[in-house]
Amino acid sequence: MTVSLSFQPLGDTGIRVGMGDEISEETNRRIRGYCNWLQREAIPGVVEWVPTYCAVTVYYHPHQISYQELCNRLCVSKKVLEETGKTEGTVTVLPVVYGGEYGPDLEDVAQFNGLTPSEVIAIHTQPLYRVYMIGFAPGFPYLGGMSEAIATPRLDHPRLRIPAGSVGIAGSQTGVYSLESPGGWRIIGRTLVRLYDPYREVPAQLKAGDFVRFQAVDS
Numbered sequence: 001m002t003v004s005l006s007f008q009p010l011g012d013t014g015i016r017v018g019m020g021d022e023i024s025e026e027t028n029r030r031i032r033g034y035c036n037w038l039q040r041e042a043i044p045g046v047v048e049w050v051p052t053y054c055a056v057t058v059y060y061h062p063h064q065i066s067y068q069e070l071c072n073r074l075c076v077s078k079k080v081l082e083e084t085g086k087t088e089g090t091v092t093v094l095p096v097v098y099g100g101e102y103g104p105d106l107e108d109v110a111q112f113n114g115l116t117p118s119e120v121i122a123i124h125t126q127p128l129y130r131v132y133m134i135g136f137a138p139g140f141p142y143l144g145g146m147s148e149a150i151a152t153p154r155l156d157h158p159r160l161r162i163p164a165g166s167v168g169i170a171g172s173q174t175g176v177y178s179l180e181s182p183g184g185w186r187i188i189g190r191t192l193v194r195l196y197d198p199y200r201e202v203p204a205q206l207k208a209g210d211f212v213r214f215q216a217v218d219s
Contacts, residue, residue: 004020005017005018005019005074005075005076006018007071007074009067010057012062013047013059013060013061013062014057014058014059014060015057015058015060015067015070015071015074016055016056016057017034017055017056017057017058017074018054018055019031019034019054019055019056020054021054022054023053023054023132023144025130025144027053027054028053028130028132028144028209031051031052031054031055031056031208032051032208032209033080034051034056034076035049035051035056035208035209037076037080038056038058041073043060043065043070043073043074044064044065045060045061045062045064045065045070046058046059046060046065046070047059047060047061051133051208052133052135053132053133053142058070058074088209088211089130089131089207089208089209089210089211090210090211091128091210091211091212091213092193092205092206092210092211092212092213093212093213093214093215094167094176094191094193094212094213094214094215095191095192095193095215095216095217096125096167096189096190096191096214096215096216096217097189097190097191097216097217097218097219098117098120098121098124098167098188098189098216099117099121099188099189100219102166102187102189102190102219103167103187103188103189103190104187105152105155105168105169105186105187105188106120106121106188106189108152108186109150109152109169109186109188112152112153113149113150113151113152115149115150120150120188121188121189121216123147123149123150124146124147124150124167124169124174124188124214125213125214125215125216126147127145127146127147127213128145128211128212128213129143129144129145129146129174129211129212129213129214130143130144130145130209130210130211131143131144131206131207131208131209131210131211131212132144132208133208134204134206134207134208136175137177137178137179137181137196138178138179138196138198138203138204139178139179139195139196139203139204139205139206140175140176140177140178140179140195140196141175141176141178141195141206141210141212142173142175143173143174143175143176143212144173146169146172146173146174148172150169151169151171151172152169152170152171152186153170153171154170154171154184154185154186155184155185155186157184158182158183158184159182159183159184160182161180161181161182162177162180162181162182162183162185162187163177163180163190164177164178164179164180164194164195164196165177165190165191165192165193165194165195166183166185166187166189166190167187167188167189167190167191167214168183168185168186168187168188169185169186169188170184170185170186176191176195176212178195178196178204179196189214189216191214193205
């Protein structure tokens with residue numbers, strides 16, 4: 001049985017392979033499986049692929065393989081995706097100082113959800129989060145699995161400077177700023193773990209498919 005995939009050109013060197021519109025663990029499992037399958041197939045002309053919430057973008061050399069030929073090669077069965085998507089990623093524990101100067105929005109998140117700051121921290125540190133995708137900035141992980149009990153809208157006016165390592169909430173998702181940058185997420189804490197270092201052999205600490213657990217620590 002072939003999975004229902006949609007193919008859309010992205011410029012003249014990319015193809016967006018869509019897997020529906022639902023952001024879920026099942027969709028993410030298929031995306032992981034698809035990336036594992038691409039790694040194994042090593043299709044001539046394919047340069048790299050980038051997983052997102054509901055799609056995988058495949059970049060290729062058009063002088064080596066045509067758009068239509070590559071679309072034909074990119075069709076894959078549901079069985080293959082289910083088998084190759086079983087591979088689990090590594091678990092990274094991130095120590096986080098919550099609140100105070102490191103988490104200026106912790107009180108607001110608590111108030112918005114009718115909780116105490118301690119309850120927000122307890123809820124935020126409970127799940128084992130899946131890294132759904134890397135984006136926005138190099139090494140920035142979008143994490144799936146946050147409780148709706150602490151979901152909070154983005155800031156009305158984004159900050160011009162958010163320190164690297166800041167842990168934030170935006171709607172029902174959470175993530176960690178890998179670099180100092182502007183941003184509108186609600187900052188509830190900070191980790192000193194460097195998620196991105198261009199001088200490391202592998203610059204990004206995390207990759208799609210990995211897991212993250214937050215651990216509350218003292219400053």
